[in-house]
Amino acid sequence: MDTVFLTSNTSWYLYNFRKATIRALQDKGYSVVCLSPLDEFSARLEDELGAKHVALPMVGKSTGLVQEMRSLLFIWQTFRHYRPVFVFNFTIKLNLYGGLVCNMLRIPFVNNISGLGTAFIHDSWLFRRVRQVYGLVNRRARHLFFQNEEDLAVFRDAGLLGKTPMTLLPGSGVDLDHFAFQSLPKETSITFVMIARLLGDKGVREYAGACRLLKERGVAVRCLLVGPLGVSNHSAVSEEEVAGWQGDGILEYRGATDDVRPVIAESHVLVLPSYREGMPRTVLEAAAMGRPSIVTDVPGCRQAIEAGKTGWLCEARSAESLAEQMLKFIAMREEDRQQAGVAARARMEASFSEARVVQAYLDCLAG
Template sequence: MSKGKAFIVSNLDTFFLANRKEQAQVMREKGYEVHVLAADTGRSGDITKMGFVYHELPMARYSLNPFLSLKSIRDIRRIYQKESPVVIHHLGLKVIMLGTLAAMKTGAAVFNTYTGLGYLFTIDTPKTKFFRSVLFMFSKWLYSRKRVVAIFQNMTDFNLFKKHNTIDDTNGFVIRGCGVNTEEYRYAPMPDQQPLKIILPGKMLSSKGIYDFVEVAKAIKNDKTISQEVEFMLCGGIEEGHPFSAKKEEIEHWHNQGWVNWAGFQKDMLAMYTNADIVMLPSWREGMPKGLLEAGSVGRPIITYDVAGCSEAVEDGVSGYVVPFGDVKLLTERTRQLIVDRDLRVKMGENSRQYVLRHFETYKIIEENLALYNKFL
């Protein structure tokens, strides 16, 4: 029996495919007609081949132009009014803000997953502080409405919104990311290789910690007490137009100096994790970093900062190390400990796998989302 139409709304088609396709498949099995609303980067055909209905998302990703935003709200509303969904699930801050306004008076239950709070909450400037205050005021009004639900991927973000009285325990919930397909990302034995490989999975943004990663690489390569040859690899593409994007010339300079190699965007990250010995993400802030969970599922020790999202992806001292934000010296020391002790890498990698199985298996996460739908339908 059909449960009606359900929309999953994402900024990009690639984000949906990487993070929500399994959920969409389960929703279809449960009786929903699944529609995907996302910007087309060339992968929308993959969505339709899976049997989902695809709609182009009319939204300028980085623009703060209010007139463009109003046009986006109007265009999204037309799609919602035409299709009459019973469930609308928005992913990401800007999609949430525009999509929820567009969804008003549709009669749908609206679920908003904050996949990360972005640069507004990463740096403190008069501009970001102003927009944060606007966001909290807007959110308080937004979540005063019936059947509009906030979903956070970590406790830090949940507590932040709760502190500002934008949500409470009746309309705000924590679902820790979108999970990992642990059958696809199977445990792989630790490599026994030279050079030892340390990778950073993420876009080439300063907010992903790439500059600290390079500083660690320089320090390790200059440490004469380390006998192993070590390769540091950046795995991610450049995001043009992003305020924190690194320049290609910078990355090429790091490579030419012999500090790091750059693999660029990798479609097959499973192969990258399998061939790595250590995975590091000294990010400034995340929702729930799927790259770290995938690495953990494969059985790799993780090093990250004690920031929103990242700290919940690791058991400090058990499956890896959580380092105080910005402490590059300790970040380097933790990296050194894992480089020189293969047994420690193996043990922490095994613990990573078990931690992911307990808390982040994708179908457990999907069931949490579906249970929340049922609660408000």
């Protein structure tokens, strides 16, 4: 049985965002191996999806030479042992390291550019070198997948593409049956929710700041925050910060969950003040359930909504701008909020089906 690898910097990502791809590959007769650091979702990849998991010794925020060489060597040893017929790389480090090893071992591979991440949001000598290597790897890929036109333009303008074929996809898509439409709650008090890894680059601190501004103005709202703490990333939000926000009564932290549907259902609007995205899955999932979103006017986020119809834009890195847009949503008529939710669902049905994304990956194997 031929083996196909999926690689990522977390098992959480593969389980939550690539579940349908894993199952589709298995249906085609492939043995699927997931290469990612060990976390609470690693066992679920095996127990629930029937994939094999190989624990990758990688620290997400590490830039130390010894640790990074250890990760690169492990990938080389793993691919050399399994000799996969194809590799799908997700997230920046695995695009780089997985792509380098695939090139050395002459294994066909695809890189999925699911956002530019820290290497493009910040600038330093190290991150400039990372971008150079990214370009070298991408030129050797069988195919490149992007999630928004602006990220594609950044890579093209920086000469990081070569002549590699590329496709623009709607993120990882959304399962329209699993995320079924639900009408907005009837409560008069508006509930906002942010669902994301707790990173500064996701705009978590701006969300907390906006919630604080609303509370200080005496606005009766609920502000929910959902997502994992302890993320290995330079911009990670600390547990102490979250405890402080809760202690001040400005938001309610719900922790991490592998089923966001209940918290979306009890909310009126999703908030994602991220600094940059590929195509934010939480916005798509909320839209499929009939929830509009307030997002920052940055690449990825602005493509995830139709501004003024299925969601609204605010300035990046500005709690004040976000709070202003949240106040505008509160002031809207109930029927206008409901219509925005209906339009969000319709847009998902028209252009963001998960089936389209999965088929694009299967087509790479045939090519």
